[in-house]
Amino acid sequence: MDKVFDYEDIQLIPAKCIVNSRSECDTSIQLGKHTFRLPVVPANMQTIIDEKVAYYLAKNNFFYIMHRFEPHTRKDFIKKMQSEDLVTSISVGVKEEEYGFVEELAKENLIPDYVTIDIAHGHSISVIEMIQHLKKHLPETFVIAGNVGTPEAVRELENAGADATKVGIGPGKVCITKLKTGFGTGGWQLAAVKWCAKAASKPIIADGGIRHHGDIAKSIRFGASMVMVGSLFAGHEESPGELVEKDGTLYKEYFGSASEYQKGERKNVEGKRMLVNYKGKLEDTLTEMEQDLQSSISYAGGKTIDSLRNVDYVVVKNSIFNGDMF
Ligand SMILES: NC(=O)C1=CN([C@@H]2O[C@H](COP(=O)(O)OP(=O)(O)OC[C@H]3O[C@@H](n4cnc5c(N)ncnc54)[C@H](OP(=O)(O)O)[C@@H]3O)[C@@H](O)[C@H]2O)C=CC1
Numbered sequence: 001m002d003k004v005f006d007y008e009d010i011q012l013i014p015a016k017c018i019v020n021s022r023s024e025c026d027t028s029i030q031l032g033k034h035t036f037r038l039p040v041v042p043a044n045m046q047t048i049i050d051e052k053v054a055y056y057l058a059k060n061n062f063f064y065i066m067h068r069f070e071p072h073t074r075k076d077f078i079k080k081m082q083s084e085d086l087v088t089s090i091s092v093g094v095k096e097e098e099y100g101f102v103e104e105l106a107k108e109n110l111i112p113d114y115v116t117i118d119i120a121h122g123h124s125i126s127v128i129e130m131i132q133h134l135k136k137h138l139p140e141t142f143v144i145a146g147n148v149g150t151p152e153a154v155r156e157l158e159n160a161g162a163d164a165t166k167v168g169i170g171p172g173k174v175c176i177t178k179l180k181t182g183f184g185t186g187g188w189q190l191a192a193v194k195w196c197a198k199a200a201s202k203p204i205i206a207d208g209g210i211r212h213h214g215d216i217a218k219s220i221r222f223g224a225s226m227v228m229v230g231s232l233f234a235g236h237e238e239s240p241g242e243l244v245e246k247d248g249t250l251y252k253e254y255f256g257s258a259s260e261y262q263k264g265e266r267k268n269v270e271g272k273r274m275l276v277n278y279k280g281k282l283e284d285t286l287t288e289m290e291q292d293l294q295s296s297i298s299y300a301g302g303k304t305i306d307s308l309r310n311v312d313y314v315v316v317k318n319s320i321f322n323g324d325m326f
């Protein structure tokens with residue numbers, strides 16, 4: 001494999017600007033049959049998204065993936081969204097009961113636009129079988145499968161029928177997989193995205209490790225169609241995590257989907273809980289993200305997301321902050 005690197009090791013090289021205002025730059029992206037305002041999706045985690053946030057995102061033409069941790073609410077959720085003609089996007093696991101759930105959706109004609117198979121180790125027989133089950137019973141649904149970290153995994157899931165794969169094993173802010181198991185793409189997530197994207201014939205979603213808005217442009221440069229973001233979306237007024245006050249400062253909780261807080265027990269724990277500074281309204285962060293990405297596109301010398309895909313870059317090993325963190 002090539003030398004590895006991560007987000008903080010890369011700087012993209014500016015090309016001649018062809019717009020008079022950043023507002024001319026179009027950040028929209030097509031995934032499946034729909035076009036969304038940003039190539040960004042909030043993580044399908046219980047402290048990041050709930051039905052209210054999903055509704056807000058869908059209504060405002062952002063992509064969303066509802067989490068799978070309140071399984072019995074999923075059918076009603078699909079019905080509510082469909083009654084308003086909004087995009088429906090849910091998650092499933094791979095346990096036995098999920099097979100029956102998929103069959104029920106088909107029988108009741110509750111066809112989601114997007115289904116994400118949300119598993120820690122996506123390069124597995126269980127995920128391949130679930131992709132095949134989804135494609136058999138819900139052939140019109142766009143299936144996102146993950147998470148993976150190698151080209152072989154991307155190819156196998158695509159061959160099984162996945163319409164997109166999600167790349168990232170262990171780069172997340174509340175992840176402890178790398179510490180507990182010794183495995184993953186933590187510390188070289190961007191290189192893993194590049195490696196996987198070369199093998200992919202369908203879209204890739206880069207998942208985890210996004211710490212700054214500029215990392216979105218970098219992910220796209222290295223082959224992602226979209227990024228999944230957890231910690232940057234935690235801490236908002238609308239975020240479902242509990243609000244905590246400590247010494248007069250407000251925080252919101254953010255915990256891993258494989259943490260004991262999510263699981264309710266200390267078994268196979270691969271996630272932790274942290275407090276994130278309270279950030280105000282989600283709308284403001286989305287606006288800032290959109291503006292920053294418009295700016296990235298202008299530096300790339302284009303007007304659309306695609307202009308980011310071919311820009312030159314340099315590797316500046318861990319030095320781009322010149323000692324300045326913010
Ligand atoms: N992106 C990432 O780096 C990671 C994400 N997560 C998140 O945590 C949540 C829980 O994930 P997960 O534990 O997969 O989901 P589940 O708890 O739903 O487990 C799914 C099934 O896969 C089995 N399983 C889980 N991990 C492995 C493994 N390494 N090898 C073989 N079988 C396995 C489980 O059995 P059993 O439990 O008995 O082994 C269970 O039957 C998900 O939301 C996931 O996205 C978790 C870790 C890493």
Ligand SMILES: Nc1nc2c(ncn2[C@@H]2O[C@H](COP(=O)(O)O)[C@@H](O)[C@H]2O)c(=O)[nH]1
Pocket residue numbers: 043044045147168169170171172173174175176177178207208209210228229230231232255256257258259270271272
């Ligand atoms: N290893 C673990 N990874 C997890 C867990 N819960 C979620 N995740 C992954 O993290 C990203 C979000 O990353 P961030 O850097 O943007 O905060 C999320 O989409 C999952 O893929 C977990 O418990 N353990």
